[in-house]
Amino acid sequence: MTKYDAVVIGAGNGGLVAAIRLLQGGLKTLIVEKHNLPGGFATSFRRGRFEFEASLHELNDFGAANNAGDVRVLFDELGVTDKIEWIQIPEAYRVIARSENLDATMPFGVQAFIDKMEAYVPGSRESVTKFFELAEEIRLAQAYSSSVNGQTDSKYMVANYGNFVRCGSYSVNQVLKTLKMPQKAVDIISAYWCYLGANLDDMSFVHYASMVNRYILRGAAMPKMRSHEISLAMVERIRELGGDVLFNTEAVKILTDAEGGVSGVVLDDGTEIATRHVVCNCAPHVVYGKMMDKVPEAEVRATNARKFAGRGFTMFLGLDRSADELGIENHNYFLYDTMDSVKQYDRMRTIADNDVQATVCLNRALPDCSPEGTCMMYFTTLYMSDDWANVKAEDYFKTKDYVADKMIARFERDTGAKIRDHIEEISVATPMTYARYCGHPQGVIYGYESQYWDGLMPRLQMMAEDHRIRGLRFAGGYSMRLSGYSSAYFSGDISGRQTVGDFKREG
Amino acid sequence: MPFTFKKQIFGFMDLIRFTKMVPKRREKLAEGSAEKIPATYRVNETAKILHPGYQSAKLVKITQNTADTKTYEFETDKPFYFRAGQYMTLGTNVNGSEASRPYAVSSAPGAALGKRVAFTVKKCGFFSGYLFDNAKEGDIFTVGDPSGEFCYEPLKDAKHVVAVAGGSGITPFYSMAQAIADGTMDFKLTIFYGAKTEEDLIFKKELDALGSDKIRLVYVLSDEKKAGYESGFIGADLISKYVSGDFTVMMCGPQAMYAFLDKELKKFDLPPRRIKKEANTVGVRDVKEEHYKIKVKIGFESYTVDADSRETVLVALERAGLKVPAKCRAGGCGFCHAKLVSGSFSIPGADKRRLADSKFGYFHPCCSYPDSDMEIIANKA
Structure with missing residues (x-):
């Protein structure tokens, strides 16, 4: 029987990054993808004289070489940045709500954004400045949290990132109200909400502010040859590192051992792969609904509790x-x-x-x-x-x-x-x-919704206890970093590295 | 000056609230239903009807349309749906070769919901020859996903479509005419149908029966003069005789017909968006005969197959009996997407690959001819 240290199911954004991390960690790795192309949503297609981008509006948190965002840092570590030609997006966004007489075009750059907002909404400067101060503290707190793998020291957090902790449990609307931001400025700064897909009463401030800040602080980037260029660059990297890649290949079953841990994967042509570690770049609903015979009740309950975005x-x-x-x-x-x-x-x-x-x-x-x-x-x-x-x-x-x-x-x-x-x-x-x-249930593209109780912070804090099945981890839009390109890449980074740790500990 | 965020009157309440997020989520997750998680969803089930993938199909009826054309009617495994004008691949193993060809569906979309689909095939080559001489009712074939963009687009196309069909190129328009007649689609269709003689017209009786204020037929015979028929070739003058105003031209037929029409249509000064052409499959390349070896990795296995400079990489793989993806056979759909490890190839027509495909060495075996020994990675079908 063919044996791998780890198998990645799904070559979407999360799966591709996870595979590179597994290979960098020295694991013999196979990645399988049911489509004939990598990337999941990150792809392109041709019609006549046009090559359309399938999904990427702009890549958040990439930045320039001299103002690198977290995604660029990750891509550097993965060894893919230079395989891709990057373009900077010229401005942040234009938001229009004609029925409310709103039409604003916002720039990148925190100071430029604050100034432009003041021009549209005189008197907004103080609250918008505070918004970005909070957002920056959130960014730093998250960097600290990542550096300790979510095992944060609460005293250290309160001492160094007090505002983060104090605003961390509130929704976007609750915090903006507390900041006394004028309504029109709230409206303009809310424009990105549909990128995260939960309304701002439900969405945690930490999540939203973190995204807005990353956009405005670093600008946004785009690969010259559509997101397909990123996806193929990652496959190239996987092959360079000795990984095996199978397209047109669906993983239909995840096999478990007597203790309920992962023992293998069955492919659509019946091939059995022996492995003790799987990273799934797909919805837990799909894995537990049809790919595993025995699923622990706690996992069934937790999955049923989630809401599709x-x-x-x-x-x-x-x-x-x-x-x-x-x-x-x-x-x-x-x-x-x-x-x-x-x-x-x-x-x-x-x-x-x-x-x-x-x-x-x-x-x-x-x-x-x-x-x-x-x-x-x-x-x-x-x-x-x-x-x-x-x-x-x-x-x-x-x-x-x-x-x-x-x-x-x-x-x-x-x-x-x-x-x-x-x-x-x-x-x-x-x-x-x-x-x-x-293969997403109901055609969901945003994973599980960032509801008030299931937002970014508690997901990150509960990463360890959400991992209930030995050898099974998730990457992509349904996992701990929620949906979106950069989030999916980060989730692949986290789950890939964690699986390397699992392998070193457990074999 | 740094500020302190405070929402509640006592700031420590904000801190306490933060510490409750994890217990809250823990509680919510535990409260989820213990009911079995569904294996599928309604949207996913509809997607399976729209995109059934490969499925088996039983040949249930063969009708001889003309001396060199037959219609093959199949009963498919699953109900499915498509857009009139689309093609599907029909495949089987022919003397050890894994062969399949794309054919425009000649039946109506509605029939597919009842698992019925028909292809009208002209005897002209390896696969159609096999169908003509060997296929019989009861035989099992494999059909692929309905594909292609040769369809009426209400948001883009003019309300009036001028269809120009040459020979068996009538098939997608016959499907469209049925779809208009049964109310599936709504646009005005004037079909200019060219054939050598009256005897060569496929579906003449059926098309005449579909004629209405929306569907108009103009038959054009090139080798015969006959009352009630136009004669010669389909060109600008003939189109102008029957059609005026804004229209979209859709053409399906042999390459020679396209070459003639390309010149003729210039007289109308139509923008590119008003002209659609169904791609013809790639044929034999007219170069000196050379023999090469192609080493191909499919899944976990490697094979070495013989290749001929005059035939595509795809044909070489199929001749060796390998099951690899094939769909449009015209270089456009990307279904056969493969990776070049070493060696060289050429694409005689337009390069329809994605930009990044060229950059990272991916190619479409269906339209690429070997220029040397090659090593490639292909997907399994």
Whole structure:
């Protein structure tokens, strides 16, 4: 029987990083992926003269060589940074909520952001400055926490990161209210909420502020050849380090020994792989629902207790005019009905009511990403319920077109750009598409929701006790760092390194 | 000046609240249901209908359409759905070769929900020859995922589609016409259908029966003059005779027809978004015969197979009886995505790979011809 020290199931962002970490730790490693490409959502596809980015709007926390963010530091350690050509994103975002007369374009750079906010909302400077002070302390506290693998000393924490501890249990809205931030500034600073997919009454401040701070402090980056370039660079690295990579190969079973620990993996062609360590880059729901015969009751209960986060929908357009000609001014747009994230979240439950979009014109960051005289865009939204489960196969294409049509109409209405008559290529990904390619339940793209009780902090603090099955760890959007590119990379880093530790301790 | 965050009147309350997060989550996780975690979900089940993957299909009916065309009707394992105009691969083992070919579906999308699908095939090569001479009712084949973008896009295309079909290129349009007639799709379709003689028209009777205010048929015979038919080739003048206003052209037929139409359509000055062309599969390359060895790793196994400079890398693998992914056979879909370890190849037509694929040495064996001995890593099918 083929034997490996560790097997990684799923070559998404988390799985790829975990595999590199396992190999760097000296483990003989196999990574299997059911699709024929690596990356999971981190991929690209071609239509006519366009190569579309499948999911990445901008890579958070990467920074430049002289202002390196945590992702760049990680990529340096993995040995992949230089395999990829990087582009800096020019500005943070433009947020529009026409019904509330909001239209603001925000820059990168903490000082520039605070100044611009003061220009939009006179009197906001003090509270926004405090926001970033808190956010920076959170960043430092998290760095300390990571450096001790989550085993933090509470006295040390309170002494050095007191504000972090004091604000750490509150939601975004609770903290912003305490900071006495003017409502319009709250609205503008809330724009990124849909990137994390929980409303701001539910989402922990620590999580949100940490993300905003990383964006604004370091800027955002994009690989020149779409996220596919990152994914292939990681595979290249895995092979350089002697790892085995199998595509078109689904792991269908995880075998366990008498004590319930991992003893092997069965592949879709019946091949049995002996291994005592598995890192799953997929949902615990998938692993416990169909890949393991005996699951401890505590694990079943914990899994059932979780709430699925947003189900994804993305429309991709290749347009036969340049962004200038069409009046598309910005790289990254957030278009909302209301800046009240609780109300907005509620409207995002159904296909009929959801009109939110996070939209990117890639040419505004990468002018030559499509042929001269053209541009390409992608429009993303999230559904906060399983309304797509009500769509029958025979109604599927019409429903796709209905949502895509609404997205185009909203973008034109809110921004004044004219795109409808210039569509050369169109492609639409729905929850069914995400379910098909990545196997996620209900087409979820954001893992488990960052609810008030299941946010970033308690997940990190409970990493040790959440690990209930010997030899089984998780990486990717469903794990301890929550969803998003940088989070998924970090989760792969954590689970990969932890598994190396497990292997050294337990064999 | 650093500030101290304080939400509650007494700051220590904020600290206590922090320490309660872990117990709270612990409690919530323990409160979860002990019910078995589902093995599947509704969205995932619908996804399986839309993208069934490889499945087996039993040949249930063969109909001779014309002297060199037959329609093969299958009953599939699972119900599925597709967009009219899409193709699927039909495959089986032919004398030791793992062979499959992409064929446009000629039946309606609705029939697939009842596990019925039909392909209309012209006898012209290795696989179609096998079908013609050997396939019989009751035989089991493998069909692939419905694929391709040769479909009507309501948000992009004009409300009026000018379909230009050459010979067996009628099949995707026959599927579209059925989908319009049964209400699955809604657009105006004018089909210009070119064939050598009346005898060569496939589905003439069926198409005529579908004619309506939405579906119009114009038959064009190149080798025969006959009342009720246009004659010659399908060009700008003929299209103008029947169609005006905004339209999208969709063409499916032989390469020679495309070359002629490319010139003709210039007269309309249409932007590229108004013209769609179904890709033709890659054929034999006209170069000097050379013989190479390809070392290929698939899964945990390695094989060395013979290759011919005139045939694609994919054909070399298939001839050796290896099961590797193959779908469009035109270099576009990327399904056969493989990694080049060493050696060289050329792509005669357009390079449709992703940018990063070229950078990291990935290629599409279905449209790549060996120029030397090669070592590659391919995926299992």
